[in-house]
Amino acid sequence: MATFLLAEEWAICLNTGESYLNFKKNRFQEITARRLGTGLEITCVAWDASWIDAGARIAIGMHDNVVQVLLLNSNLQLQSVFAGRLEHMVPKSVAFTQRGNIYIFGLYDGNVFKMNATDGIILSEHCYDSVIGCAAVSLKKELIVIDNATNGFTLYPLDCEDPIRYFVTEPQSVLVPKQVAFGEESKIIVGGSGNGSVYLFERRTGRMLAKLTHSKTGLVQTITVCRDIFAFFLP
Numbered sequence: 001m002a003t004f005l006l007a008e009e010w011a012i013c014l015n016t017g018e019s020y021l022n023f024k025k026n027r028f029q030e031i032t033a034r035r036l037g038t039g040l041e042i043t044c045v046a047w048d049a050s051w052i053d054a055g056a057r058i059a060i061g062m063h064d065n066v067v068q069v070l071l072l073n074s075n076l077q078l079q080s081v082f083a084g085r086l087e088h089m090v091p092k093s094v095a096f097t098q099r100g101n102i103y104i105f106g107l108y109d110g111n112v113f114k115m116n117a118t119d120g121i122i123l124s125e126h127c128y129d130s131v132i133g134c135a136a137v138s139l140k141k142e143l144i145v146i147d148n149a150t151n152g153f154t155l156y157p158l159d160c161e162d163p164i165r166y167f168v169t170e171p172q173s174v175l176v177p178k179q180v181a182f183g184e185e186s187k188i189i190v191g192g193s194g195n196g197s198v199y200l201f202e203r204r205t206g207r208m209l210a211k212l213t214h215s216k217t218g219l220v221q222t223i224t225v226c227r228d229i230f231a232f233f234l235p
Contacts, residue, residue: 040064043107048096048117057081059102059117061091067104069117082120086113092177093135103158105135105146107177112144114159126161130154133177138186143203145189147178153191155203167201167208169193176219183225192220 036042041063048057056072068083092107097114101123104113110128115121133147142158145167152169156162172194180191188209189201196215201208214220 036060036062036068044091044094044105046094046096046102057096057117059094059096061094061104063090065089065091067091067094067102067115067120069102069120081118084120089113092132095135095137097137098139103135103137103144105132107132112161124159126159128154128156128161129163134179136179136181138182141182141186143182143186145180145182145191147180147191149175149177152199153180153189153201155189165203165206167191167199167206169199170195170197170211173217174219176221178221179223181223181225190223190225192223194219196220198223 042060043063044061046059048059058070058072060068060070062068065085065087066083067086069081071079071081073079086104086106088109089104089106089111090108091104093105095103096117097103100117102115102117104115106112108131110131112126112128113122114124116123128146128148130146130148130150133149135144135146137144137158143164144156144158146154146156148154151166151171153167154163155165155167157164167189169191170193174194176194178192178194180189182188182203183190183200187203189203191199191201193199196213196218198212198214198220199208200210200212
């Protein structure tokens with residue numbers, strides 16, 4: 001189960017393993033719920049904050065290669081905007097852009113699709129030189145940072161496959177997908193690890209600012225960043 005806050009009084013709750021999507025108001029009152037697709041795992045989710053006044057527009061990626069966008073309308077009903085299948089691609093991360101499009105990041109092949117969030121038409125496609133364990137987008141700086149699932153994290157321009165900079169961590173004891181995020185108005189990169197540590201890097205130089213160690217052997221796969229605060233989860 002995962003929970004994401006859309007606004008002060010709204011939240012979206014996911015039963016990721018059974019593909020249930022629930023909207024709650026005031027954190028507890030369930031407004032509407034739906035089981036998505038064929039019931040396979042939800043692998044990623046994003047929402048368009050610019051639509052909060054009209055409800056919420058949600059992008060969902062699923063393990064059966066399906067990508068769909070839903071709208072919670074003014075009548076508090078979920079309606080489909082579009083749904084489509086990307087051949088041979090498992091969506092790992094999804095993000096809205098300021099221009100009404102979405103980016104889809106593939107887990108195993110390093111592919112990135114830019115799609116129209118209204119009709120699902122593919123606008124562009126490019127491929128990174130590594131798999132994508134996780135991805136985060138800075139719309140302000142038009143940058144993408146990914147977990148490259150090998151030696152750390154890689155920074156790219158938003159619509160280009162040529163890397164800008166690598167953020168190298170210590171060798172990982174276990175190669176697993178690790179969440180990564182921008183922080184402090186995209187001035188820093190924060191990422192998890194397979195060796196129990198959280199890494200902080202300066203974006204412009206790649207310099208490691210801090211290594212926060214919680215466990216010598218634990219996995220740090222999930223993190224979140226909020227202004228000057230960040231949190232992480234160890235399984």
